[in-house]
Amino acid sequence: MKKLLIIAGIAALAIACKKKTATYTVQQRPLNEAVYASGEIMPQAYYFLKSNSTDLILQMNVEEGDTIVKDQVLAVLGTPSQLTQLDILHSQVALAGKNAAEGSATLNELKTKIEQAKQTYEQDAVNATRYTDLANDKAVPEKDAEQKRLEAANSLTNYQSLQQQYLAQKNELAGKLLQSRQQLATSSQVREGKVLKSPVNGSVFKIYNKAGELSELNNPVMLIGLPGKFKLELLVDERDISKIKMNQKVYFETDVYNGKQFTATINKITPVLQKESRSFQVEAAVQDSIAFYPQSSVEANIVIRENTSALMIPAGYLLKGDSVYLRQGSELQKKGISTRSKNDDWVEVTAGLKAGDIIAKKE
Known part of the structure; x- marks a missing residue:
């Protein structure tokens, strides 16, 4: 399709054969004007699912035409070893969490030692007090009391040391749990980019790679979207974009339905x-509502004016520099005019002529 300038109800031209000069009486005519655009047809809502790195297609869980639901896993990228590594990290996190828990075997063992040390210290403290009292009463030698006090001090030191060991061990195990979780989070984040899930309830329109094939970075693995409704994605020349407005009518054709014309409405610029x-x-x-095929090429005409009354002249009467021969009585006078829309057959005149004027073309 080419840029349109269509005149409805074309009348026969008045031709004067005298001196081989043709004439035409200027008049208002219905005019349809459109801007040409090309592009492709796409689902109204669609998504290209892509890989975040160059990867092998490990699993392809759907086929073209399948109905899909939100969050469904459609494909898995990567290698079996990467899946195994992720499983190992999950196991490490589980183990680290078990070790860091209050009831873990490691911490329970220290708790038992702490309780034993506490009991030993309490007993030694009682003995130290008793022997000190006996020494004060001259019932036992002072050196025996001093020995008991030393044993109580050593028991206290051992008790406090075990408490510190417990806190240090608990912090170390918590640190290992945090480190394992961070490693898992990093690997999971990378892995998430390799597990392609559907963001919507919809359909699979196109699959670009099969299982076992390599998917390049940022290349689409598949095209999915909402079925039933479609839109045109069109390119308009920069010289014509100022003419495009919201809600303008579009007539388009696609090779899939050769020779058939469809309609659309501009809704985004x-x-x-x-x-x-x-x-x-x-x-x-x-x-x-016909079933279109996503990414099919289209050619379109965006209607700028439709069935508008405009002053028109045949293109063959227009001279260089936008002027015409205007008949004034029995003579022809060259006159400049202003024009807007043109094609090979007709020219729209915006100034310089009026309905009823007679213009001439010299043969």
């Missing part, structure tokens, strides 16, 4: 120029 193509992207909601 992205105001950023794509430097590579010198074009702007616009989107249009497809009105037809």
Whole structure:
């Protein structure tokens, strides 16, 4: 399709054969004007699921056309050894958590030693007090009392040392648990990028890689989305973007349905120029409910004006510099005019002529 400038109800031109000069009476005519755009048709809501690194497709759990639900695992990337490594880290976290728990064997053993040391200290403290009292009463030698006091002091030191060991062991085990969890979190984060889940309830439209194939970094593994509703993603030349407005009608064709025309409505204009193509992207909601094929190419005409009454002249009467020969009585006079829309057949005149004027074309 080419840029349109369609005139409805074309009348026969008035031709004067005298001196081989053709004439035309300027008049208002219905005009349809459109801007050409090209692009592709896509689901109204769609997602390209991609790998965050170059990886092997380890598992492909769906096929094209399958119905899927949110959070369903669609594919798994990586290698079997990476899965094994993740299982090992899970086991390490479980073990570290078990060791760091209050009832763990390691901590319980220290608790038992602490309790025994406490009992020993309490007994030695009682003996030290008793022997000190006996020594004061001259019932036992002072050196015996001193020995008991030394044994009580040693028991206290051992008791306090075991308490410190318990705290140190508890902190060490908690640190190992934290370290294991951090390693698991890091590996899980990497792994999450290798487990492709569906963000929506929808359908699988396209699978680009099979199980056992290599998926390159940022290349799509599959295209999924919501079935039933579609949109056009179109590129409009930068010279035409100022004419595009929201809710304009779009007529489009796709090779999948060769020769059939469909309609859409502009619902998004992205105001950023794509430097590579010198074009702007616009989107249009497809009105037809037929089953389209995502990523099919389309050619479209965005209707700028439809059935508008405009002053029109045949393109063959327009001279260089936007001027025409205007008949003034029996003479022809060259006159400048202002124009807007043009194609190979017709020209819209915005100033310089009025309905009823007669213009001429010299053969």
